[in-house]
Amino acid sequence: MSSNDPVLEFEAATPVVSVVMAVNRDDGFLTSAIESILTQSMQSLELLVVANNCSDELWAHLQMLATRDTRLRPLRTPLGQLPYNLNVGLHQARGEFIARMDADDLALPDRLARQLHFLRANPSVSVVGGNYEHIDERGHLIGQPTSLRLDPDKIHERMPYESCIPHPTVMMRRADAIQVGGYAYGLYAEDWDLWLRMRRAGKRFANIPDLVLLYRIHAGQSTSLQAARRNIANVQALLLRELILTANPTFALSMLRHLGFELLRIAVALTRRVFPKRGVSQ
Numbered sequence: 001m002s003s004n005d006p007v008l009e010f011e012a013a014t015p016v017v018s019v020v021m022a023v024n025r026d027d028g029f030l031t032s033a034i035e036s037i038l039t040q041s042m043q044s045l046e047l048l049v050v051a052n053n054c055s056d057e058l059w060a061h062l063q064m065l066a067t068r069d070t071r072l073r074p075l076r077t078p079l080g081q082l083p084y085n086l087n088v089g090l091h092q093a094r095g096e097f098i099a100r101m102d103a104d105d106l107a108l109p110d111r112l113a114r115q116l117h118f119l120r121a122n123p124s125v126s127v128v129g130g131n132y133e134h135i136d137e138r139g140h141l142i143g144q145p146t147s148l149r150l151d152p153d154k155i156h157e158r159m160p161y162e163s164c165i166p167h168p169t170v171m172m173r174r175a176d177a178i179q180v181g182g183y184a185y186g187l188y189a190e191d192w193d194l195w196l197r198m199r200r201a202g203k204r205f206a207n208i209p210d211l212v213l214l215y216r217i218h219a220g221q222s223t224s225l226q227a228a229r230r231n232i233a234n235v236q237a238l239l240l241r242e243l244i245l246t247a248n249p250t251f252a253l254s255m256l257r258h259l260g261f262e263l264l265r266i267a268v269a270l271t272r273r274v275f276p277k278r279g280v281s282q
Contacts, residue, residue, distance in 0.1 A: 013044065014094050014095070015044050015045050015046040015071070015094055015095045016042075016044040016045065016095055016096060016097060016116065017042070017044065017045045017046075017095045017096075017097045017098075017099055017112050017116060017171070018045070018046050018047075018048060018089070018093030018094060018095035018097070018098055018099070018174070019037050019045060019046070019047045019048065019098075019099045019100075019101050019112070020048050020050070020086060020089030020090060020093060020098055020099070020100060020101070021033070021034075021037075021047065021048070021049045021050070021089075021100075021101045021102065021103055022049075022050045022052060022082055022085040022086055022089065022103075023049060023050070023051055023052070023054065023058070023103040024051070024052050024053050024054050024080050025054065025055075025058065026058055026061070026103070027103075027104055027218060028137075029103065029104040029105075029216060029218070030058075030061075030103045030104070031061075031065070032106060033101065033102065033103050033104060033105055033106060033107075034047065034049065034065060034072065036105075036106045036107040036108075036109075037101060037107055037112075038069050038071060038072065039109065040107065040109060040110075040111065040112045040113065041109050041110050041112075041113050042112050042113040042116065045071060045095070045112060046071050046072075046073055046093070046094060046095065047071055047072050047073065047101075048073045048075060048089045048092055048093060049062055049072065049073070049074050049075070049103075050075045050076075050077060050085040050086070050088050050089045051074060051075065051076045051077070052076075052077045052078070052079055052080050052081075052082075052084075052085040053077075053078060053079060053080035054076070059074070059076055062074040073092070075088060075089070075092060081185060082183075082190060083183035083184060083185050083190040084183075084185055086100075086182075086183045086190065087182045087183050090174065090177060090178065090182050090183070091182075093174060095174065096173070096174060096175075097116060097119060097171055097172065097173060097174060098170075098171065098172050098173075098174045098177060099111075099112055099115065099170065099171040099172075100167055100168055100169070100170045100171075101168065102168045104216045104218060105132075105168050105213055105214060105215050105216050106135070106139075106213065106214040106216070107212065107213055108211060108212055108213065108214070110210075110212075111130070111169075111212040111213060112171070114130070114208060114210050114212065115128050115130060115171035115208065115212065116171065118206070118208050119171060119173065122206065124152075124204050125152060125204045125205065125206045126172055126173050126176040126177075126198060126203035126204055126205065127165055127170060127171075127172040127173075127176075127195065127198065127203065127204075127205045127206075128165075128170070128171050128172070128205070128206050128207065128208060129148065129164075129165040129166045129167075129169040129170050129171075129205075129206075129207040129208075130148075130166070130169045130207060130208045130209075130210055130211070130212035130213065131144075131145075131147075131148060131169075131207070131208075131209060131210060131211045131212065131213075132145065132166055132168070132169055132211065132212065132213040132214065132215045133145075133211060133213075133214055133215065134214075134215050134216075134217050135214045135215070135216050135217070136216070136217060136218070137216070137217075137218045137219070139214075139216075142217065145166075148164070148166070148207040148209075149164055149207060150206060150207050150208070150209060151206070152204045152205055152206050155205045155206065155207070156199065156204070156205070159195060159196065159199055159205070160196075160239075160242065160248065160250045160251050160254045161250075161253075161254045161257065161258075162192075163189070163191055163192040163195060164195070164205065164207075165191070165195060165205055165207065166207075166213075166215075167191035168213055168215060169212050169213045170191070176198060176201075176203055177194065177198070179201065180194070180197040180198050180201050180203075181197070182194070184197075188230060188231055188234045189231070189234050189235050189238055192235070192238065193238055196238070196242055200242075200245070200246065228262060228265065228266050229266070231262065232258075232259065232262045232263075235258055235262075236255055236258070236259060239251050239254050239255045239258065240255065243255070
């Protein structure tokens with residue numbers, strides 16, 4: 001090939017957006033998730049797939065996919081902790097902007113282009129999310145979450161109570177995430193934790209009204225009571241930290257609200273176990 005070959009020029013170019021996906025197993029949706037990024041309408045991107053604590057078979061599959069498109073960059077780590085592996089991707093990324101992607105979802109074709117356009121048009125915003133719909137294992141639409149808050153000021157006001165920015169839909173400025181230390185290890189609310197630390201650093205957030213992602217609900221996702229208790233512990237610790245650091249009583253109210261909601265959810269789950277639904281008697 002000559003030095004003017006467009007493929008060589010494309011491979012050498014620095015991508016504008018780095019998409020970070022962490023995966024430790026393939027529930028049958030990984031290839032589709034990867035293809036939904038590599039077929040985006042914007043092409044100046046790279047996809048970093050951080051394979052963590054994965055099988056050799058999964059690693060070989062990722063390497064095979066990478067031979068088909070040089071924008072796919074598989075990375076491998078022995079640790080299965082999500083925040084650590086997201087930080088690996090954040091550190092290795094070459095793009096000015098970071099987009100998150102999960103290994104079982106589908107990005108709509110214009111997702112990255114729409115979010116990139118928004119961030120470039122709104123330089124004061126560090127993180128932008130977008131709307132999504134729920135799909136099942138077969139890709140059938142099964143529901144749409146409540147509408148997202150769009151205005152940065154309203155998001156700033158509400159963030160002590162909830163994350164506000166759907167993590168799988170996020171695009172953010174890499175430098176701003178690194179400035180606050182990236183993702184924190186050991187937390188299961190790793191997105192909300194990062195947003196709150198960025199909020200304290202004066203960063204702004206927004207959501208665009210556009211539908212950007214299909215969020216898949218499937219049997220492989222963790223829904224156990226142990227996971228629910230773990231979530232309570234981590235979120236309560238997160239909110240207590242913010243209460244101590246900011247002296248903002250809003251975080252105390254949020255602790256009570258979140259604890260009540262999660263305990264109610266556990267009670268409902270336990271009730272369903274003890275009293276399973278029975279068929280209607282004839």
